[in-house]
Amino acid sequence: MPIKAFLFDLDGVIVDTAIYHYQAWRRLANELGFDISEQFNERLKGVSRMESLDIILAQGGITLPDDKKNDLAAQKNGWYLELVSRMTSDDILPGVATFFSQVRKAGLKTALGSVSKNAPLILERIGMTNAFDAIIDGTKISKGKPDPEVFLKGAAELEVSPAECVVFEDAVAGVEAGKRGGMFVVGLGSPDMLIQADLVAPSLAALTVEEVLKKSE
Structure with missing residues (x-):
């Protein structure tokens, strides 16, 4: 089945806001009386805000009401x-x-698949809102990655089947979400980390659309 759509995560794929997340989470941890490292922050990539908070509170040995x-x-x-x-x-x-x-020259449809509720703001700030035919963010889903909901909703909004989609992800949870959704997944980052991905590259700069389409045949 030919590929008709590319679905992209935001953080680590289009922009890198990981440093901003880390700075904000670390400030929170510090106010609670402990610290978190950049290495620890890797565990939060692709994870929803509340799930990230639970991971951080567990790190600090803190239990709090909802x-x-x-x-x-x-x-x-x-x-x-x-x-x-x-x-x-x-x-x-x-x-x-x-x-x-x-992507546009190849006539492919595009969707953003991000668990971040701030994705529309970021796209607006960087001038890329119109680069996507569909935008699925944290306000449109009930389950975070590795659940495939965000990508399945993206495919549905683009009116294509999962088998006609390629997902671009930098996080382990995101790669798993794409695979669970029945899609071809391109991992952006380390092959040692993104072992479930069908194809791994350092970044989009290292890829061409033609190469991705050929690999996904």
């Missing part, structure tokens, strides 16, 4: 939004513009 956790998640998000609101098109990762140009 209302308090909601307050902390909102506080972290406020700090994060302060940081991402300063983003511009300069924050688009190398190779993204060229790759998307190839």
Whole structure:
């Protein structure tokens, strides 16, 4: 079945907001009396906000009621939004513009599949809202990755089947989500980490659309 659509994660694929997430989560951890490292932060990639908070609280040995956790998640998000609101098109990762140009020339449909509720804001800041035919973010899903919901909804909105989709992901949870959704998955990052991916490259800058389509045949 020929590929008709490319579905992209946002963080680590189009832009790299991991440093902003880390700064905000670390500030929260510090206020709770402990610290988290950048290495620890890798565990939070592709994971929803509340799940990330649970992982951090477990790291600090802290148990809190849901209302308090909601307050902390909102506080972290406020700090994060302060940081991402300063983003511009300069924050688009190398190779993204060229790759998307190839995507359009190939006549492929595009969707964003991100668990972030801030994805529309980030796309607006970097000027890429119109690069996507469909945008599925954290406000449109009930399950975070590795559940495939975000990508299955993207395929449905594009009116294509999962088998006609290629997913681009940098996180282990995201790669698993794409595979569970029955899609061809391109992992962006380390082959040692993204072992479930069908194809692995350092970034979009290292790929061409023609190469991806050929590999996914």
